[in-house]
């Protein structure tokens with residue numbers, strides 16, 4: 001086991017910190033090590049439903065948008081596997097999520113600065129950071145926290161979680177035996193949609209007897225993946241967003257939610273076509289139910305199964321109960337616990353439950369300016385919705401790498417759109 005002093009210790013090795021690990025790999029002058037508590041690399045493995053695809057361009061891999069010649073690019077992966085031509089000829093409109101997962105696992109496996117089965121339990125500071133894992137201690141000048149998110153269900157459901165009531169993050173393990181059952185899927189985002197599609201697509205003899213899809217949203221809304229909307233996922237917009245007042249940032253995140261949390265058009269179309277087939281060709285409309293605009297307010301044991309109380313969002317006096325045998329909560333994820341930072345937490349500024357970050361994605365704290373706590377995927381309120389998805393991973397990791405290297409790389413060209421009124425107007 002290495003006992004060492006690092007230039008940077010990384011906590012977590014999901015796509016965000018893997019991107020930084022890839023950028024740092026060739027910098028022998030910047031010793032770094034990234035710890036992940038999982039026994040080996042996984043990326044939402046229990047949600048790798050057949051047909052699930054990446055919701056962003058494949059150029060948004062770990063490195064390409066910032067460092068296209070980096071050896072950890074998706075293109076390098078294809079090349080090393082000898083499947084470049086096959087990938088081209090497959091003509092994917094969007095890349096299978098399982099292939100992207102395999103690429104990430106390849107990048108993690110190839111990088112010997114990434115270690116698994118090591119949980120960071122505590123980080124203290126005394127001129128340098130002391131990072132304590134379940135297996136060793138290291139010291140580091142800087143740390144990068146990239147612990148991502150954890151599954152979330154409403155509090156009233158938590159006591160009941162188990163084999164027949166579970167979060168979608170356990171879907172593939174728990175959904176094998178739903179033949180002849182009444183199943184509810186709660187959640188109107190991409191995960192809920194993929195789950196509903198998977199369940200209704202099973203052959204009638206093997207599938208559930210009834211699948212109901214419940215969502216708070218008024219209907220099943222698409223992801224806005226159009227051209228100008230994608231400009232919200234560009235570096236210059238992230239920097240523009242960052243300097244807006246807090247109230248405005250909150251307002252924009254709420255208004256733009258479907259640019260990140262909506263359902264892919266292809267998934268919606270597949271669901272609609274499957275419903276057409278079931279109702280009009282198979283003549284089995286009794287096999288599904290669609291209940292948007294409903295909030296699940298309680299869940300109770302029934303005999304057998306579960307009883308859900310639903311309040312209609314437009315007709316508030318209408319509360320109905322639905323009885324099911326199994327329940328899948330596709331209710332999203334929340335920021336993971338950062339309790340290991342407890343010894344430092346009082347020294348870091350906060351805003352609305354987030355650590356406040358400077359423009360390099362480092363926490364604003366009372367420690368020395370050359371000792372930094374970088375935070376990835378932890379600033380949705382300050383950096384907007386792209387902070388939690390793959391879009392700006394390479395750029396954000398590039399900015400952190402730049403600071404570690406004492407340089408500032410040229411930014412990509414800005415959007416066609418003038419985001420700010422502060423810019424000069426008129427022909428440029």
Ligand SMILES: Cc1cc2nc3c(=O)[nH]c(=O)nc-3n(C[C@H](O)[C@H](O)[C@H](O)COP(=O)(O)OP(=O)(O)OC[C@H]3O[C@@H](n4cnc5c(N)ncnc54)[C@H](O)[C@@H]3O)c2cc1C
Pocket residue numbers: 011012013014015016017018035036037038043044047053054055056118119120121146147148149191333336340376377388389390391
């Ligand atoms: C099913 C699904 C599909 C998605 N698909 C897309 C998509 O197509 N496009 C897109 O842009 N976004 C997508 N996202 C959103 C986002 O890109 C992913 O959630 C992504 O995994 C976030 O990366 P991350 O590195 O921030 O966090 P995570 O992937 O959550 O990784 C964090 C890591 O930190 C580790 N960890 C936590 N605490 C500790 C600790 N104390 N010590 C050591 N290790 C620790 C965890 O084990 C974990 O491996 C998807 C999300 C889900 C749930």
